[in-house]
Amino acid sequence: MSAPPRVLTIAGSDSGGGAGIQADLKTTLALGAHGMSVVTAVTAQNSRGVQGAWEVPVEAVRAQYRSVVDDIGVQAVKTGMLASPSLVTAVAELLADGAAPVVVDPVSVSKHGDRLLADDALDAVRTRLLPLATVATPNLDEVAELTGVTVTDEPGLRRAAARLLSYGPRWVLVKGGHLPGEAVDLLTDGREEHWLRAPRHDNRHTHGTGCTLASAVAVGLARGLAVPEAVRGAKEYVTAAIAAGFALGSGIGPVDHGWRLRTGV
Template sequence: MTLPLVLTVAGSDSGGGAGIQADLKTMLALGVHGMSVLTAVTAQNSLGVHGAWELPAEAVRAQYRAVVDDIGVDAVKTGMLASAELVETVAELLAGTGVPVVVDPVGVSKHGDPLLAASALDSVRTKLLPVATVATPNLDEVAQLTGVRVESEADLVRAADAVLEYGPRWALIKGGHLAGEAVDLLTDGSEKHWLRAPRLDNRHTHGTGCTLASAVASYLALGLPVPEAVAAAKRYVTGAIAAGFPLGGGIGPVDHGWRFRDVPAGE
C-alpha cells in the first residue's frame, strides 16, 4: 500500500494545537503520510505565543529538498513563514514542484500575536499567492493582504476577488469571525461555492486555520477536485471544533482525532 504524500511547511506550536503539530495530526486522521519542513519554533501554550525564532532560509531549503527529492510529494500546505526571506525561499521551491499547494497566509495567532513580519506582506502577495492552488485567509488576513474589511456575508465576494487578483487559482475566504452561522466562500472567480455549518458553542478552537488548510491539502492528495476537497475539509474541521477540549488556562485546541473517539479500544 502506498499512501498519498503531503508536506507541511510551517512553524512549530509547542502546545500541540496548531502549526506543524496540528498539520501532522490532521494528515494522520485523513489517511495520508504527513511530512514536515520546519520554518520556525514558537514557545506557545493555551494563553498565547511567548516567543518565536525563525530558522535560516538555508535550513528550510535543505529540509524541503531532502523530502521532495527522495520521497516525493503529492500536495503541499504552507503555514507560518515569518519573514520575507522565508516567504520568497518557499515560493521559489513550490514553483518548481508542480503539485497542488494550499497557502494559509498566517499573519497572527488565535490570541492576536503576530506571526508574520509586516515587511513580508508584499512577498506573500507577489511571490507566494501566485503559486497557490488554494489560498485560505481568514478575515484578518484578508484585511492585511488586500485592505478589504469584511463586515457581512455580502463582503466575502469582494474579499475573494481582491485575493484572486494576486494569482491563486482558488480563494477560500473563511468567514468564521462573522456573526451567525460559520460561512466560507470558495471561488475561482467564476464558480462560487458557499460552505455553511452551524456555529458551535465551543471556545476551544485553537488550530482551526492550520487544520483546515492541512485537510484541504490532504484531500487534494487523495485525488479530490478543489471544491470537493474543501467541502470535505470543512466537514472534518466542523467535527474537530465540536470536539475541541480545554487545555491549560486559555483557549484549548480542536480535536484532530474526533473521528476515532467512538472506536472501542483494540478495534
C-alpha cells in the same frame, strides 16, 4: 503495501501541539495520509499565547524541502507560518519548481493575537506566494491585511475574494468564521462560487482551526479530489473537530484532530 497520499507541510512548530506543524501532522494522519514537514520557525506557545518565536535559517528550510521532495516526493503541499520576507521568498522559489498542488494558509496572527508574520513580508506573500497557490485559505483578519478589505457581511466575502484572486491563486477560500451567525465560507475561482455553511458550535476551544482546515484541504488534493470536493470534505472534518475541541491549560484549548478515533465515525 502501497504508501498513503503524501502531504508536506511547510510551517512553524507549536510547542503546545494545537496548531502549526503539530496540527498539520495530526490532521494528515487522521485523514489517512502520510505527513512530512519543513519547519520554518520554532515557537514557545501554550493555551495562553505565544511567548517567543525563532526563525529557522533559510538554508535549513531549503535543505529540509529538498531532502523530502527529492527522495520521497509529495502529492500536495500546505504552507503556514512564514515569518519573514526571506522565508516567503525562499519557499516560493522552491514551490515554483514543483508540480504538486499548493494550499497557502497566509498565517499572520495567532488565535491569541500574537504577530506571526512581519509587516514587510506581506508584499512577498502577495507577489511571490499567492500566485503559486492552488487554494489560498485566509481568515478575515488575514484578508484585511493582504487586501485592505474589511469584511462585515456575506457580500463582503465576495469583494474580498475578488481582490485576492487578483494576486494570482487559482482558488480562494475566504473563511467567514469571524462573522456573526452560522459559520460561512466562500470558495471561488472567479467563475464558480461555492458557499459552505455549518452550524456555529458554542465552544471557545478552537486553537488550530486554520491550520487544520488547510491541511485537510491538502489531503483531499493529494487524493486527487477536485478543489470544491477537497474543501467541502475539509470543512466537514474541521467543523466536527471544533465541536469536539477541549480545554487544555488555562486558556484556549485546541480543536480535536482525533475526534473520529473517539466517535468511531
